[in-house]
Amino acid sequence: MRHDGRAMDALRDVQIEKDYLIHPEGSVLITVGNTKVICTASVEDRVPPFLRGSGKGWVTAEYSMLPRATGQRTQREASKGKIGGRTMEIQRLIGRALRAVIDLEALGERTIWIDCDVIQADGGTRTASITGAFVAMALATEGIAEKKKLKSFPIHQYLAATSVGKSEEGELILDLNYIEDSSAAVDMNVVMTSAGEFVELQGTGEESTFNRKEMNGLLDLAENGIHQLIDLQKQALGPICDLIESKEEAAQ
Amino acid sequence: MRHDGRAMDALRDVQIEKDYLIHPEGSVLITVGNTKVICTASVEDRVPPFLRGSGKGWVTAEYSMLPRATGQRTQREASKGKIGGRTMEIQRLIGRALRAVIDLEALGERTIWIDCDVIQADGGTRTASITGAFVAMALATEGIAEKKKLKSFPIHQYLAATSVGKSEEGELILDLNYIEDSSAAVDMNVVMTSAGEFVELQGTGEESTFNRKEMNGLLDLAENGIHQLIDLQKQALGPICDLIESKEEAAQ
């Protein structure tokens, strides 16, 4: 058993509270154990220069932590005057992942800005951000569709993410919290669709390595966790699920 | 009556939820109408260079808004690479205000970092930040005191803040929300102690001016609002009030 009493293959308690804020077109507070992230989706009727006139839309993401989301206060990136490498990596990952399940042509020349702000961190903030941001993006997209601005609903699959890893003791575990993550020999983030296909796979041996068999064990754990997360997304999204699923079927 | 149905001299609905986050030494979610601010207080056993060896402590504040705290998404200051003038002004104000009610010698060579992160904005974010930050600071200070690290409790008064203003129509009003603030001819932020003394007074005619009589009317409104806010702080702080009040009496 794990230090918080979970089975090796158990997710932490997950909650997705939709419409958490009044201003954004889509917003969610996602809670995964003690990790809490506010995910918002903002719609802008413009695209970046490289897409102007292309008829295609764009999805981009920004990620940040409140200074005291963590055990020790961390300095704000605004105070430092620059964004760190870890933040850059995460926000590029979130944007790339979401773009895999939305048809940018069907979105039209619009940008969806995703903001993931971690208000409390206990491991898995990037995967919680992706899981929550998917819901925020779907809410915002539904808002555009409602105003009859879209020919067809652009989101064609569900998307969620979790982490898996190999503990110091060599156990394969699902959904690492901060203590587990800090001591893990191998750490892997998996982003997967409702069709069970990978969008991103990032496995890292932390001053360590892993073999093909371990990798397969980790992917089995991840796949199982992601199916549970997608079920929770469906509960949060309610009637919007029909829009996604009809698109999903159309694609098959 | 005002557009949201309030009387001229009425505060919006205010809630102070203490211990909102698990990591910080003190934390609060303050809600003033639709304005919501997470205020945290972090204790560090060091002081800035100009105080080293002085035996005195320090309180400093940082303020930020989530990009989608507002109706339109605003660009992150971390992305811009610099902190704007408005943010600088506000965080200097918060720090200065809090330092007026804490005995920095009694605090000893420690820094209390205040972080005010606005997750939803509807006017009055700087005054909500001060009112919430006072409670976070008191919680963190109590934590230090509990570990018997302080000879005497350093906070000697309550401190809260509100805004008052003159509307376009010339009415004097308390606790302006965003719509009122945007159109006000005069806008005044008042920071006051439980003894009814001013700590900060910042009145601005927005392409307009105000006379002495109007100023006095505004201060009456503010004083009344601040007493109500201090009552709510007391409810949130519970037994910590005894520590502050015994200090308050000692000072008289």
Add this chain to the structure above:
Amino acid sequence: MRHDGRAMDALRDVQIEKDYLIHPEGSVLITVGNTKVICTASVEDRVPPFLRGSGKGWVTAEYSMLPRATGQRTQREASKGKIGGRTMEIQRLIGRALRAVIDLEALGERTIWIDCDVIQADGGTRTASITGAFVAMALATEGIAEKKKLKSFPIHQYLAATSVGKSEEGELILDLNYIEDSSAAVDMNVVMTSAGEFVELQGTGEESTFNRKEMNGLLDLAENGIHQLIDLQKQALGPICDLIESKEEAAQ
């Protein structure tokens, strides 16, 4: 009596030397005791993006100190690569104050850039900047008017500023120099028009507080000082006074 021999309610010696530089549309060297500020006004036939096409003009200000304006050399903000909070606060204040006495529609789609460069500092640099900048702005505006580019003269009132404070010993004093400012318990900057109305009021208890009675005493001192400063502005402006005063009367 004060350490420099002044009465409590006495200004320091003030001089306003107009047309100090050859290039700017308006320029002034203002001397307040040992504080010396070069104030210039530059006219640009463009406005910031948020005003384009509105028919309205803009006034904006920048403030800086030479590195050796002060007793200890201070590092240049250009070398640091960013503008500090105090500078931001001051330049926002100067711009806001000046905009209160100029009719931006009458100015037309032009920007007046105010630059206040402190070449020697001995307290009161922000209030000297406002008092001097008003004269520079009036000179530059007269220059536009002379070229018959304006339907009516846009400046409708005089504007000046001074500081007042409560000394360590509890005395209320006018026009604090650096030594007085450093030790003052309360420090208040007052910006006022020739009509005796407030434009800005910023009172700060420096790790201290102040009550309503003290505030009223401070405002009396400030009002008296500002009337003297406006008289000096009138002497410097000479015939331009007629333009302002006819506008002033028209507004009544």
Add this chain to the structure above:
Amino acid sequence: MRHDGRAMDALRDVQIEKDYLIHPEGSVLITVGNTKVICTASVEDRVPPFLRGSGKGWVTAEYSMLPRATGQRTQREASKGKIGGRTMEIQRLIGRALRAVIDLEALGERTIWIDCDVIQADGGTRTASITGAFVAMALATEGIAEKKKLKSFPIHQYLAATSVGKSEEGELILDLNYIEDSSAAVDMNVVMTSAGEFVELQGTGEESTFNRKEMNGLLDLAENGIHQLIDLQKQALGPICDLIESKEEAAQ
């Protein structure tokens, strides 16, 4: 066959020219097809603050492209004043990968700075950087060992990297050049040791997804390519191979 005539499972022509520069402790020019990267390793007798006094060393990497390494000139990051997200991601990856095959305790309190400067780019610059940087690191480490400053040789395995991907047409291919990379549906970077274990695995569906079977096909291709690259590293390293291999055996 591929547009440059290669078989699906063929690497491009690879050359590793060691001691390319006279100043660095270790240096290499690695050529992979038209991609050319100068990799240097510099030894410093200090470690970052978080390791001081720990007895452990550190390996860190920086990556950059000359402005005209690419078909279109790209602006220098020094001119922009900040390092982009892609660069950050790559340099973090290179450092992490190298740290997996060096015993930081055996290295002692020293930092090895890796610099990878791309002078010509045609796809695969990050994997060429890792493959070349491993050789530069080994050369520099041998230099320290030669001066009898190390108890045992710290590098315990070879390390190389390549890219694999799924082409637009659905073919699985090894070592993508720029044209293939730009149009690939799936792109995977694999970093592997001489023992055949993974250090990093980063698979990305570019607005696309991939399934488990495809992933396994890609990993087979990568493993085969990496073995060839390690053979080339061995030729370049010559007698230093004995040091690595005796360490490798000791670890088994």
Add this chain to the structure above:
Amino acid sequence: MRHDGRAMDALRDVQIEKDYLIHPEGSVLITVGNTKVICTASVEDRVPPFLRGSGKGWVTAEYSMLPRATGQRTQREASKGKIGGRTMEIQRLIGRALRAVIDLEALGERTIWIDCDVIQADGGTRTASITGAFVAMALATEGIAEKKKLKSFPIHQYLAATSVGKSEEGELILDLNYIEDSSAAVDMNVVMTSAGEFVELQGTGEESTFNRKEMNGLLDLAENGIHQLIDLQKQALGPICDLIESKEEAAQ
């Protein structure tokens, strides 16, 4: 004759007003025609890291222009967040030039900070800065000597600078003002000592070239101008001249 009535070999009217400001250890307002520069010298009892423990001192310079020193307002470098190439070049030149005439060992472990702030520009700001800064440096150095902190006076020669150039019409001219400088085919800045030796020589053909004979003609003009400038420095320095001259003789 030149457009301002000067002979080809005539300097503009030059004034050096010493002790212009109250705070700096040395200060000067130098006026060369319409060019006006405030030069200050500040003494700090520390040296940069590369000189610590060496027993040697340092002289370094910073240069800036007020935004409205020029005909068109220029943006502040503090607002841009970085110092431009021209400023860098000039401040490096000023520091290097001054270090040629001061014995850094005799100065001891102190830094003299030179600040040259151009309040009005009409060509020749860098050479006026050097000529004025020399006087400010001598005043500050005398202040240190007076406190008996120096074994011997460290300045061993006078130093001044001027510009020469070839006009569009091919005439060789001394001390170019802004209009002449803008149209000159060749522009040369010459820094020279009282012994008639060169410290810096920077000749530039502006989209043009110059031959050896022209160069010699320009140097004759410059030498003549610099002797006049050194006479003016001597008048400003008064009794300090004895200190420099006894050092000058000792060096011969």
Add this chain to the structure above:
Amino acid sequence: MRHDGRAMDALRDVQIEKDYLIHPEGSVLITVGNTKVICTASVEDRVPPFLRGSGKGWVTAEYSMLPRATGQRTQREASKGKIGGRTMEIQRLIGRALRAVIDLEALGERTIWIDCDVIQADGGTRTASITGAFVAMALATEGIAEKKKLKSFPIHQYLAATSVGKSEEGELILDLNYIEDSSAAVDMNVVMTSAGEFVELQGTGEESTFNRKEMNGLLDLAENGIHQLIDLQKQALGPICDLIESKEEAAQ
């Protein structure tokens, strides 16, 4: 004789390898002793704002060193977030020098971007950059001419640069390497055309001075070295020489 065995008036071994990279319109690897610089010329069909619509083109340069071009690793300017003064000075010099031998009107509204990246440094990097950049610029210009986009060939003279100096022992020497440069009493960079005219002349006494006679000796050395460098440029350029020389004759 000099420490590397050269005569006082001897250049180091110089090689100019043209078309060194596949992407740029013009590229060169220039080797001067141990100094190696990659010079590229990139053609862009746009000009900076101040030239738009003028019919004239522009040439601008950037200069950088790889971190380990030097004996000690130097921090990247991209990591520091700003470009240093020395770099700025050098890149301004390179651009200015090249613009003296190209007819910007004949170039038309195009920008030639010159990039000089030092991969190995042993003194004389700025003069090697100019000598190499001239060749890269000529190659790129020939490429434009070949596409019949130019009425006449815009380069009308050859241009090369070298350094000369006075050693510690007072000897006048040509083409200083790093050791000589570090200890030289006087250091002079000379940029000259094939017609034997100066474009730039920058002589600096490094905490030292020099007289007119020494200056003349240095210029004789430089002129001799530059003629040799231009011969090597001609060998590299081959048939492009005819284009330059016919232009050169036309100009006489």
